[in-house]
Amino acid sequence: xxxxxxxxxxxxxxxxxxxxxxxxxxxxxxxxxxxxxxxxxxxxxxxxxxxxxxxxxxxxxxxxxxxxxxxxxxxxxxxxxxxxxxxxxxxxxxxxxxxxxxxxxxxxxxxxxxxxxxxxxxxxxxxxxxxxxxxxxxxxxxxxxxxxxxxxx
Numbered sequence: 001x002x003x004x005x006x007x008x009x010x011x012x013x014x015x016x017x018x019x020x021x022x023x024x025x026x027x028x029x030x031x032x033x034x035x036x037x038x039x040x041x042x043x044x045x046x047x048x049x050x051x052x053x054x055x056x057x058x059x060x061x062x063x064x065x066x067x068x069x070x071x072x073x074x075x076x077x078x079x080x081x082x083x084x085x086x087x088x089x090x091x092x093x094x095x096x097x098x099x100x101x102x103x104x105x106x107x108x109x110x111x112x113x114x115x116x117x118x119x120x121x122x123x124x125x126x127x128x129x130x131x132x133x134x135x136x137x138x139x140x141x142x143x144x145x146x147x148x149x150x151x152x153x
Contacts, residue, residue, distance in 0.1 A: 002039045003128040005121045006031070009053070010045040010093075013060045017088045021073075022065075024120055027081020031120040032070045035084055039065040042131045044096065044116060058095045062137050063088035094134035102130045 006024050008016070016022050022041060024031035035041065043061040048054045066085035074080045096112075105123050106112045115121060 002036065003123050003125055004035065004039060004041045005059075005116070005123055005131075006041055006043050007116045007119045008043055008045060009050040010048045010056055010058075010060050011053070012050065013043045013045055016043070016086070017061050017063075020066075020085055020087065021083040022086045023073075023081045023083045027075075027079065027083075029070065029082040032082050032084040034120060035065045035070075037065055037067045040128050040132075041065060041086060042128065042135075045093075046113070046116070056093070056095075057097065058093045059131050059135055060093045061088055062091050062132055062135055089132075089137040091132075091135040091137035094131070094136075099130055099134055103127050 006022060008024065022032065022035075022043070041063055042059050045056045045058055045060040048056055063086040066087055068085045070082050070084045072080050073083045100106050100109055100112055103123075104127055105115050105121060107115070
């Protein structure tokens, strides 16, 4: 099992949660093909809308990747992104700023946003525990996905 953070605007995250899927990198195949069943994925939203809206800088969804393989979805006549199904947990948005000193993948408090530039970042189990707890998703996360001997118990 791996732990990931994907980057998407909050309006795109809301659509993904409602539809039970994730698409990353404007629908590119490579990011979603890196995900495997049972991997845990948190979504980070820098803004409310893509290239617009208010700055959120928050984790806005968290869930587990489902068994179904990535698939093409005909969203419009000219857009067919690659998606992967995700079972999202009940959670609330959590701002990143209070978590910066607790997340090991943040190398510099001054330039912390650089960690998200690739759109999909693998993180440690401990980092995901910090995020899940901040999102009030810890109980469900621990019950379904923490393995034997996990620090989350």
